[in-house]
Amino acid sequence: MVETFACSFRATELxxxxxxxxVVERLKEMGIxxxxxxxxxxxxxEAVNNVVEHAYAETTTGDVLIRCNLFPDRLWVEIRDAGAPxxxxKLPEGKAVDVDTPLENxxxxxxxxxxIRELANDVQYQRNLDNNQLSLCFEIQLTS
Amino acid sequence: MSLTSTVADGAQVVTVNAQRIDAAMAIQFKEDMRSETEDGPERVILDLSNVDFIDSSGLGAIVAAMKQLGAARKLDLAGLTPMVDKVFRLTRMDTVFNLYSTLQDALDPEQVEN
Incomplete structure (x- = not known):
């Protein structure tokens, strides 16, 4: 069985x-x-911040739509926006930060x-006709 | 103001009075840190025990706050809650700062790292 919920909000920081x-409250209620x-x-x-800061950077701010699908052993979180691809x-690599560097650098x-890449077990991206669809997969062991 | 500040044992202790240092908060945090630490003791301890969430922007703001202090002063971090600790470890920024699990540890002369 799959449990699903969705929500949407304006792409502003607040x-x-x-x-x-x-979303976090709903996921806790689901027993994750x-x-x-x-x-x-x-x-x-991080995924939502990227939408706010980059996808809608050059256009009028739109919405962010989040849909969560909880399977018995995994959670897929889908983030959609109508901003720039x-x-x-291509998704950024998420290279490790060079910490062996002088303070000012x-x-x-x-x-x-x-x-995102360290925490999600799978990341998929597809550009649809007028929206971005980023999907993050998290393996889950349900407690209840 | 998101911060309050006291001086204890020759160090300035800056306490963050917010649950989240996120994108909506990062710029204000950076500016508040600048005004709180404009002058004062060489060692600044940032007490993060009220903060239960930090994101990439917040982490960047803490790095910026350390840079603002300059080479002659240093920023130590205390009271990292589990999610904050995780973000520091995953980004390897735990190797850049001295981290103390509590403010008390940060002020304990036997535990202080240089």
Whole structure:
């Protein structure tokens, strides 16, 4: 059996925060262990931040649609937006940050894809006619 | 103001009074850190025990806050909750800062790393 829910919100930083928190509450109610929900929250927040900061950077801000499909052993989180596609229709690699560097050269960003790739078990992207569809898969061991 | 600050044992302790240092909060946090730490002791301890979530923007803002202090001062982090700790470890930024599980540990002369 698959449990599903969806929600949508405007692609602004404050609406994104509220949207992410509401998704997290629903995932906890579904019985996903808190430590795994924490990891989903970290990855989901990065994916949504990217939509707010990049996909809608050059256009009028639109909506972010999130759909969660919980299978017995995995959770798929789908994030859709009507903004610009990823450059070259390819997902960023999420390279590790070089920390062996002088203080002034330390990066102040660019950690997002690293976190997504470390926490999600699978990442898929497809560019549809007028929207981006990013899907993150998380393996789950249900407690209830 | 997202921060409050005191001086304890010669170090400035800056406490974050927010549950999330996320994209919506990062710029304000960075500016508040700049005004809180404009001058003061060489060692600054950022108490993160109220923070239960941090994202890439928030992490970047903490790195920026450390850079603002300059080479003569240092920023240590205390009271990392599980999700904050995870983000630091996954990005290897745990190797850049001295991390203390509690503020008390950060102020304990026997535990302080240089």
């Amino acid at each position: 609406d994104a925060r509220r949207g992410i928190v509401s 262990p808190n430590t795994r929900v924490d990891e989903v929250q970290i990855a989901l927040a 990823f450059p070259d229709a 330390l990066p102040e960003g660019g950690f997002g894809w690293l976190l």
